[in-house]
Amino acid sequence: MGVMASAIQMVENVMGKLVQSLLMPKVAPDWYAGTRRLTQFPEAPEESLLLLGHVSIEVADVEAAMRFFTEALDCKEGPEVDGAKVVLLGASQIRLVPASAERKDTPSAAAWPGQFYLWVEDSKKALAACQKLETSIGGALVQEVFHLKEDASADVILLLDPSGQNNFAVNQAPIGGMSKTMRSVLPGTDKVSNALALIGATYPIPEGKAGAVVRFYSHFLSGAMTKSKQGYALNFSLGKALHQTLTFVEEEDVQMPGDTPSGEKLPEVCLYVLSLAQLKQVFDKCAEAGILEGASTWEEVEKSSELCFSRCPDPASEPRETVLELRHRIRAPSHSQWPLPRDMTTRASEVATITAPESQ
Numbered sequence: 001m002g003v004m005a006s007a008i009q010m011v012e013n014v015m016g017k018l019v020q021s022l023l024m025p026k027v028a029p030d031w032y033a034g035t036r037r038l039t040q041f042p043e044a045p046e047e048s049l050l051l052l053g054h055v056s057i058e059v060a061d062v063e064a065a066m067r068f069f070t071e072a073l074d075c076k077e078g079p080e081v082d083g084a085k086v087v088l089l090g091a092s093q094i095r096l097v098p099a100s101a102e103r104k105d106t107p108s109a110a111a112w113p114g115q116f117y118l119w120v121e122d123s124k125k126a127l128a129a130c131q132k133l134e135t136s137i138g139g140a141l142v143q144e145v146f147h148l149k150e151d152a153s154a155d156v157i158l159l160l161d162p163s164g165q166n167n168f169a170v171n172q173a174p175i176g177g178m179s180k181t182m183r184s185v186l187p188g189t190d191k192v193s194n195a196l197a198l199i200g201a202t203y204p205i206p207e208g209k210a211g212a213v214v215r216f217y218s219h220f221l222s223g224a225m226t227k228s229k230q231g232y233a234l235n236f237s238l239g240k241a242l243h244q245t246l247t248f249v250e251e252e253d254v255q256m257p258g259d260t261p262s263g264e265k266l267p268e269v270c271l272y273v274l275s276l277a278q279l280k281q282v283f284d285k286c287a288e289a290g291i292l293e294g295a296s297t298w299e300e301v302e303k304s305s306e307l308c309f310s311r312c313p314d315p316a317s318e319p320r321e322t323v324l325e326l327r328h329r330i331r332a333p334s335h336s337q338w339p340l341p342r343d344m345t346t347r348a349s350e351v352a353t354i355t356a357p358e359s360q
Helices: 003-014 017-022 062-072 123-137 178-183 188-192 210-220 276-289 298-304 347-355
Strands: 051-059 076-081 084-089 092-098 115-120 142-146 156-160 167-172 195-206 225-227 232-239 242-251 268-272 306-313 322-331
Touching (some): 051 062, 051 195, 051 232, 051 322, 123 142, 195 322, 210 242, 210 276, 276 298, 276 322, 298 306
Parallel strands (some): 051 092
Antiparallel strands (some): 076 084, 084 092, 142 156
16 A cells, blocks of 8 residues: 555544545545655656646735745745746746735635645655744644654644635655655756645535536646546646646535626636647637637747636537636746756657657
8 A cells, every 4th residue: 555545544544534534635646656665756647738837826915925935835936927926846836926905805815725735855844944934923824733654743734824825735755766856857956945846736616517627628738637536637747757736626615607706816827738739739729719818829829839718618518618717828848937947858858859850
């Protein structure tokens, strides 16, 4: 039995089903079932997208949020992009957008509606740093610590950011070389952070709409969707160094798009596909469905290596029903903001080699 499977069993036996349903299914991807000597990620589904590039969320206090990431989680700060502060989480980013003045007191303005799942190299170090920042800011960040193997361990740390809105689950990466493998694709200074990666995120959807969301990503992005205990996960894989998931979880209190106040700013996710050829396929389907925002011709999209949409319709419904509203930036690795060194080997490198034209 793998480490994560064993941990789930221990949680069920020792802490009861309530804690198990609260914690493990919402943060532990089914594909994580390696051993304590795991050195690389198991092979991802063949049609996995390349990378969960970044998530943009609105926050009322950007400086407090940056302290949480840099001091408590030991993330590095990247250069600002379009006015957003950038947190580096391994190959991915979390971008912090300042809340507009008139909306700073709106509770829902800053929240990612689900949960972020992070890996660190040393969970005890992460816990100590979180507790130190708590003392400094006078607020509670650590919501719960689960000791699945021994009392001195910190196997799962549940955190709430200083705004009290964004939830994080932190695990220590498996020993045996996994950290080194994960850092192998990162630029120099990113290799020294205790924070290793954004492994996944959950996103709530209305009850009964999982099938429609699966159809959307399967049709429009040709992405690999896998079923887990908590929902359906969209898979991302750089190769042996990183496997991520964006998991959609059905919840009874989630409203359908259009039932919430109009004008509400949406969280944003940036997803990388394997190549410009795959981006062209996404473009054709999105253009046909009329959901593109901004650039509307392939020439524009090809030049920027990016397209955008927020409305996610069910391709099986007629007229097509919008089942999810989430701003998407879909990019090819040729995009100017590709976060990794160009000479690093990933699944995209393999595709580029296969599809490269022969020399004349």
